[in-house]
Amino acid sequence: MTLLEWPASPGFPEPLWYWVEDWHRLLLWATDQAVSDVTLQANQPVVVERHGRLFPVTRRRLAPAEVYHLTQVIYGDNAPSQLAGGQDIDCSYEIPRGRADLARYRVNMTAVRAGRERGVEITVRTIATTPPPLATLDLPPALRAGLVFEQGLVLITGPTGSGKTTLLAAIIRHLLEDPHAHRKILTYEAPIEYVYDFVPRVHASIAQHEIGVHLPSFAAGVRNSLRRKPMVILVGEARDAETITAVVDAAMTGHLVYTTSHTNSVPETLRRLVSAFPADGRDGRLADLLEALQTIVTQRLVRTTDGRRAAVREYLRFTPDLKDAILAQPPARVVAATRHLVREHGRPLTADLDALREAGRIDEREYRLFRGLGTQADAISLPLPAGPDAPEPGEADGPG
Structure with a gap:
């Protein structure tokens, strides 16, 4: 099986509502499966990114209230009011794994449109606890x-x-x-x-x-x-x-x-x-x-x-x-x-x-x-500028 055929099923029953235990189970599965990002959005299924490719991992679409509940689990009771006030939230999140290990995550929470309701998108990035050599x-x-x-x-x-x-x-x-x-x-x-x-x-x-x-x-x-x-x-x-x-x-x-x-x-x-x-x-x-x-x-x-x-x-x-x-x-x-x-x-x-x-x-x-990104290995052939101080095409603004 290639990575492109990776099965995006977590291998455990899909919950009817994401309580704390279900939330932790999903995140730990993502860590173990080399998933880089988990996205939860109101009225959408859970989507994960693995090696730059996106996979839905639930059949059910999340309820707006369910996602708001998770913002409180992650950040605290004031998360919904902060999001409703037009502020996004950046924070980290940790799940203990035994006596000497943590699963760690970087989280962004932002208010989004969710049909006729106010919604939230939660983007969770998995982080290795210790950096690589x-x-x-x-x-x-x-x-x-x-x-x-x-x-x-x-x-x-x-x-x-x-x-x-x-x-x-x-x-x-x-x-x-x-x-x-x-x-x-x-x-x-x-x-x-x-x-x-x-x-x-x-x-x-x-x-x-x-x-x-x-x-x-x-x-x-x-x-x-x-x-x-x-x-x-x-x-x-x-x-x-x-x-x-x-x-x-x-x-x-x-x-x-x-x-x-x-x-x-x-x-x-x-x-x-x-x-x-x-x-x-x-x-x-x-x-x-x-x-x-x-x-x-x-x-x-x-x-x-x-x-x-x-x-x-x-x-x-x-x-x-x-x-x-x-x-x-x-x-x-x-x-x-x-x-x-x-x-x-x-x-x-x-x-x-x-x-x-x-x-x-x-x-x-x-x-x-x-x-086309970054500096090109070979200079592109262009007409010479009119004078020694004239800018190259597309660079008239210099450093400013």
């Missing part, structure tokens, strides 16, 4: 060498579900296990996904914080960290100007900072981060960002011919010479110059795609689906 992620040596430094900023980017959190957690595990690391690590996450309770460590320590539970925001987390003398700071996401400023400042003052962004290429990451600031200050922000940057990694997950998924990555190590080369460009040419540097000194996303196709691990449809 870095050596198991099949990273090329050049990339592994560009992930750990004494100080600076390392950005892991990609869309939701691309493995950013797993890669970051594997890096943190590597730092904890290194007997020569001597690193104090602080993480600020929303919510906490992987935990490190069972990761052996000799000369390293870690404290994890959940935004909204322990501290109000990522920016507040970075400010908090600077009063506690860490060597390594992990910030779940750098999305707004305040958080971007905080992580750059921390990286420029002797800390190794890891964070993420929802971008699809190395050049786009520069543009997106700088665009968070007012136009008249973007040149200065770009200079600060480049001063702090060590590496940007962009990652996607593609479906393989065996029914599983594989990571494809784009990355660039920002050496002093490359930073100078970018800063020497007029603003309208920054993205084009960075794209050129990825091709010449890093690795574009399409290089991994080409390698997977040549090895027969992805089919032509999957290749075409992702071929």
